[in-house]
Amino acid sequence: MTALLELKNLKTYFKRKKTVIPAVDGVDLVINKGETVALVGESGSGKSITSLSIMKLIPSPPGEIVDGQIHFEGRDLVKLSEEEMCKIRGNDISMIFQEPMTSLNPVLTIGEQIIEVLTYHQGLNQSAAKLKAIEMLELVGFSRAKEIINDYPHRLSGGMRQRVMIAMAMSCNPKLLIADEPTTALDVTIQAQILDLMKDLSKRFDTSILIITHDLGVVSEVADRVVVMYAGQVVEEALVEDLFENPLHPYTNGLMGSIPSIDEDHSRLVSIEGNVPSPENLPSGCRFAPRCPNAFDRCFSELPELSRKFGNRSVRCFLHDGKEGQR
Amino acid sequence: MANPNLAGNTSGSLDVHGINTSRDTMLGIMARKFFKNKLAVFGGVFLIVIITAAILAPVIAPYSPSKQNLLLKLQPPNSEHWLGTDRFGRDVFSRLLYGARISLLVGFASVLGSITIGTFLGAVAGYVGGIVDAMIMRFVDVILSIPSIFLLITLVTIFKPGVDKLILIFALLGWTTTARLVRGEFLSLRTREFVLASKTIGTKTMTIIFSHILPNAMGPIIVSATLAVGYVILAESGLSYLGLGIQPPHASWGNMLQDAQNFTILLKSWWYPLAPGLMILMTVICFNFVGDGLRDALDPKINE
DSSP states (O other), X not given: XXXXXXXXXXXXXXXXXXXXXEEEEEEEEXXXXXXXXXXXXXXXXXXXXXXXXXXXXXXXXXXXXXXXXXXXXXXXXXXSOHHHHHHHBTTTEEEEOSOTTTSXXXXXXXXXXXXXXXXXXXXXXXXXXXXXXXXXXXXXXXXXXXXXXXXXXGGSOHHHHHHHHHHHHHTTOOSEEEEESTTTTSOHHHHHHHHXXXXXXXXXXXXXXXXXXXXXXXXXXXXXXXXXXXXXXEEEEEEHHHHHHOOOSHHHXXXXXTSOOSSSOOSSOOOOSSOOOOTTSOOSSOTTGGGOTTXXXXXXXXXXXXXXXXXXXXXXXXXXXXXXXXX | OOOHHHHHHHHHHHHHHTOOOSSOOHHHHHXXXXXXXXXXXXXXXXXXXXXXXXXXXXXXXXXXXXXXOGGGTTOOSOSSSTTOBOTTOOBHXXXXXXXXXXXXXXXXXXXXXXXXXXXXXXXXXXXXXXXXXXXXXXXXXXXXXXXXXXXXXXXXXXXXXXXXXXXXHHHHHHHHHHHHHHHHHHHHHTXXXXXXXXXXXXXXXXXXIXXXXXXXXXXXXXXXXXXXXXXXXXXXXXXXHTTOSSOTTSOOHHHHHHHTOOHHHHHHOTHHHHHHHHHHHHHHHHHHHHHHHHHHHHOTTSOO
């Protein structure tokens, strides 16, 4: 497999008056062609900032990509001008969001919004773009696409709007679709529909997907590979089967442990003790050390490296130090 | 999906107003809300009548607005002069019609100008933020800190008063409140998710500002425009009343009032000042009614 997108040591910092907040602190990430990668982590772990950095839509000031590279099809996106990025956004890389209720413009019809993407990137004229928009809406499962196209977003339900968003995002056959918690705001039956739709379309168009979520159920359903983030850094990376079978990092372990199970009878839900450290004063050693049940002295003084383990796994933890190259 | 209850309710009320549409378009809902407000409808009808009369003034007016007939001065309303005559024997009704042309023209044209300037600067300030925002808004503060009526009087005395100059002055002084309003709208709209979504499809900044965010801010802008038209008509009348607005023999509602400010006229020929006075009053009130109605109709938070 060839890499479509490769992040190398990406650092996105937010600068406030005197403090610097390292929201994304040295992230390495590879997405291969046709692959679905899940980016998992708690709120505030830097997942969304990573995805916005790829689109180069970090609000600036105060945000800034201070270091690292984003290789996309042989080009480094960090170095591209805003104008060149506009051509990539929506055409090569597109994005869908968590809140389908607010991510469509309430005063423009569904058709107008999809047609805009098509006329801008594909150079289609109005009538050709309209035909293509109807085709896309049918593709995402609207049987009344010809009527929906003249409707305003307020007439559609959340699931329908998310499908419109997917139709819009997929209309230019992007090579990469970034989905930022696409199912969080939807109820469970609709979640499954949306995930199936995304899987189906990615196969059909050979689109890679970067799905950002904190729902491990979603991960197991769609992802080929999982990247776990904690406090702005990648702590573990593995194929989805490996990760669920044998999580290496104590944080991943904790995430797995906090999934409520119907078989066991807990009076309280299991959770990881403590909170994500505030990015302004990160612990000096391993960032997870203060919450880690297995932490020892070294964890509090040194920051472990993300090191390659057996197979295709990487983990950032001293517990697995010295086991390199094991198979 | 359309809420079936909503659809049920609307078909009934739609028939009442003769709007034949089965779908709830944004405009349909707004029109329905507007038509439910009786005062707004009354204001709208009145304004349409006035505007039509002003446009058709040369056809409707029974006399030339400046034709004097000193033998027939200060006649009370009669079958030949429906609203009587003024102190030069000119037909008050004809002058009222031609006055409406000037007053409404000054009102609409200057508000069009001030809304355009205000919307553009406010939108840029609100969306771009930072130093651009600070500079535009401090400029607004400077203009707002000058008492407008004195500035108006000064400007009008420097430049010879005329319709074009009045429009220009009102437009150049009136945009500040619109700019503030639009900036406020943009500050809250630019953080909405659909703006980020349209960035992710590669939309350029200017397109985002003017074709994605601006339509969302149209409600408050339209309302402030209608209210501003009323204000400008009043201000123009005020200036003309002071003799600094439209110069005789051209008729405007303001200078007709000025012409009538004479104790004997006020005492004996009460119909003469009454006509332009009433027109100013009614027009301004009706613009306010329509503005109120539009505000309610355009605000999605106010239910039908």
